[in-house]
Amino acid sequence: MTAAPKALLVDITRCIGCGACSQACKTANQLPAPVEPKLTADTWTVVLERGDGRFVRDLCRHCLEPSCVSVCPVGALTKSDDGPVVYDKSICLGCRYCMIGCPFRVPMFEWHSATPRIRKCILCAPRLERGLPTACAEACPTEATVFGDRDTLVAVARARLAAHPERYHDHVYGLTEVGGTSVLFLSPVPFEELDFDTTVADFPLPDLTWRLLLHVPNVVLLGAGFLGASYWLYRRRDQVAADEGPDRAPSTHAGPGADDG
Amino acid sequence: MVRRLVSLLTPWRVLLALLLATAAVIVTVRFAFGLGSVTNLSDQTPWGIWVGFDILAGIGLAAGGFIMAAAVYVFGLERYRPLLRMSILTALIGYLLFITGLILEIGRPWNIWRCIVDHNVHSALFEIAWCVMLYTTVLLLEFSQVVWERLGWRRVEAVLHKVLAPLVIVGVLLSTLHQSTLGTLFTIVPHKLHPLWYSPILPVHFFISCLAAGLAMICFEGFLSWRFLGHPPRMDLLPNLARVMALILVVYFVFRIEDLALRGALPLAFAAGLPALLFWLENLLFVIVPVLIVLRTARRMSTRALFATSLCAVIGFVMHRFNVAVTGMQLIHPTGYFPTWQELVISMSLIGLGFIAAGLAVTFLPVVHAGGGDISDGRAAAYRLPWPAPRPEPRAEGGPGEPS
Structure with missing residues (x-):
């Protein structure tokens, strides 16, 4: 109706x-x-x-x-x-x-x-x-x-x-x-x-909320891109360091507590 | 046997047991006779301390989990790995407590699953519900590593490890969304919330402040875990977190003041009266004092300074959330709400449950200082069963106050 x-x-x-x-x-x-x-x-x-x-x-x-x-x-x-x-x-x-x-x-x-x-x-x-x-x-x-x-x-x-x-x-x-x-x-x-x-x-008033919620897809896409790129860079950095030789590997600087246990 | 039991009864434990027993009675009364029977909530004050403190502040303080996960897994800040498990554990406990609190807080908790099937994408709360559901799952998976490691289930551990980086990225995205959307909740009430706290971009305030609060909480947990579990705090790492926190707080404060100025609400912060008093008290505790302490101890931060600055920021942060959810509304439309002792007991009991959960997890699982044990580097052997009892260790060999 x-x-x-x-x-x-x-x-x-x-x-x-x-x-x-x-x-x-x-x-x-x-x-x-x-x-x-x-x-x-x-x-x-x-x-x-x-x-x-x-x-x-x-x-x-x-x-x-x-x-x-x-x-x-x-x-x-x-x-x-x-x-x-x-x-x-x-x-x-x-x-x-x-x-x-x-x-x-x-x-x-x-x-x-x-x-x-x-x-x-x-x-x-x-x-x-x-x-x-x-x-x-x-x-x-x-x-x-x-x-x-x-x-x-x-x-x-x-x-x-x-x-x-x-x-x-x-x-x-x-x-x-x-x-x-x-x-x-x-x-x-x-x-x-x-x-x-x-x-x-x-x-x-719902407009006030909605125009913010409309940013959700942007946050997800931009965020995923940024975080993915950062992750790739960090892995790449480690990879390069490892390829260049063991004495220059950077991932050995885990804090002093690294070898406890 | 009896003597052994008696020896377990420290004053703190007796107090905690009494608190939880009282809480159990209150919960029973609440479910039998309704929210009005144990709270001072009313049609004029529908949300009180359980929303302001247990939910809004609780979730913000649990932000440390996604911050540290991002730092280590996404940005490759390996140094901070020793803090990772504790941060994820406390975040997980925080979210589980939040869900517990939520079940007590909402009037018809048996319908809570309805969020899964009944969608209202226009509701900020709907987005939060989904993000919290998914993020709690992410936290469970992230933390489950520790459990598989403890059980020696290497194959599960290996599978989980393969998906860990994407999982962490998803967790960071979910956190970014719901931490900010908690602020969006209040954007729909421009004329019901005091202009010193209302902003059409509250989600930005909420997100920036949760980053600082998450870091503050990690530092403060260092103190708690030292005080109650005897683990010396990582003075080689925590002061750096406090410094980053101070930096974020400065950004937050500039942003906050600028936002007030742009909306013409800044004069209200200098008008005599309760609103300005609350505003400055909040920002004194959350921003000004912590930043000053960090600045004054720039070269060498003592444990005392570290915990003073983090505790101060935590309290100030809780105040901010409470001012948005409860006090800021009262300033516009006073209803004389003050929590009942039952509301306070429930809130304190949730914190108590958190202590118990954290204590048990740290005792039985390889949580603390498991830094080198990550299998990605082929160093899984770093941790071997059975776990040594948590033992005090010399404070960071690198020198506790080493300027970095």
Whole structure:
């Protein structure tokens, strides 16, 4: 199925902080325990109060080029064509490099389990397959979170900025951050005032690693050539010395401990 | 019999036994109740001392194996052959301990073999996993020479000897790759790691510094093996390694400062505060003090100076790795992580296991000062069974402090 990539648009000006999204997420993903005040292994989205009656959702951003997917040595995390970044515990090593790599500190770990898993929002991937929106978007009473094709939502966000410039800070967070994410935010104030990380790069972070890993073949080829040549020279030197006569053989200068034992 | 057993109980051994017994309990708890039950790791601090110290620093300190193998087998620096077996042995032990530590550290170790079948070439960790697997195999083969020699399996020894040079070259390539790629691991977090440690070319920092650390560790092992096993250190060879180490450290430091300057982060090194303090402490121990000691003892290096400079560099190096993996991230996003006593006990136990393994290997295998015994020169007879017990020998006839 190659459906258009899905996304969420979170309009902070519309959020009333009711927490229905967190609750719906719990139900849809069968997560135990009540909603916790921050992201945990069993709370995949939270609504955080940021003063002045402003509420900000925290959840996996489902980056277009996710760091977590790129750093996972075995590919336990994958980016689906229709948007979600999903996790397969059956091949996960539990190395937690995804947690280090994630620019938004989203993946969580089951620290008190003998068979721990990485846990995070999966953009309701099973629901998407059935053609349903995410549970959080469906539950939102004010349409602060809406679900749709990413292209459509980008257009919607831009239209809102154009229609009500006085109401919004002129930026769609997630449009270019880390090369673009599948969760877009609109805010009434500059994003750093709401504790968004505005220092993140505007290109996909996996590029930073990939351009280094691209040197691997060069290192191998040049290194093999250099080491091979050095070895050949050293053997040749010994050969020549041996041919020229026993009293000039150089390989007798193994250290003073050479003849012990 | 009982008396004989009691005589084996030196204070150090009792301490080690207690340490390992405690570690066994901790390992049991860790596997029964999860990582959170014995560590201070959390969703905010997913990597702690086990990654920073056991893994990052451990692998770097084991670089001596590939350095000495390259020096002797590839560059033909025959003089250093007497240090070769010990270097390869400690590298092998280092990698085996690293793998042990890794099995404790990762959450789902039963899936560790998945790296072999599930590939993600975009992951630096994937490359490291493969390099470490292959390089540990190379080290096992390199070291197995000693075992075949001990068993007198001449034919296996001869076959192995034929492929030794290519094997060593492969080992050097694998080491170059994964030593540097350990730095690549952190290039994906530009805004999560403090700019005094982050660099888009971290792999270059990691590679240059591992060369110095590997040499420092060989020198320091000379001290340990003297102190604990009674082998006099090779004062005809080790000071030269320390000098090369100092040279590499100077290159490293110039490179490091230049990198900071180019990224505009150099002023941070002079801004009052914890980051600058950590930065200078690290570089004081890793670079400045060791280089000064080497410079001041340029004509004649005493054992004391040799071990001071190497220990200092080892500690500074560990600090660098720890600052990249843990502290440098804490400076940006403080989470109050401090290792639990259980984490420390496990790390110390791994070092303890290393001592035991090294002690056993040196006692039962022809490791130390087996310099002349290489069969390539038709001098295989240099070593004969049964092995003489390690015995003190006069310090290098060539004169211990001979300027070279």
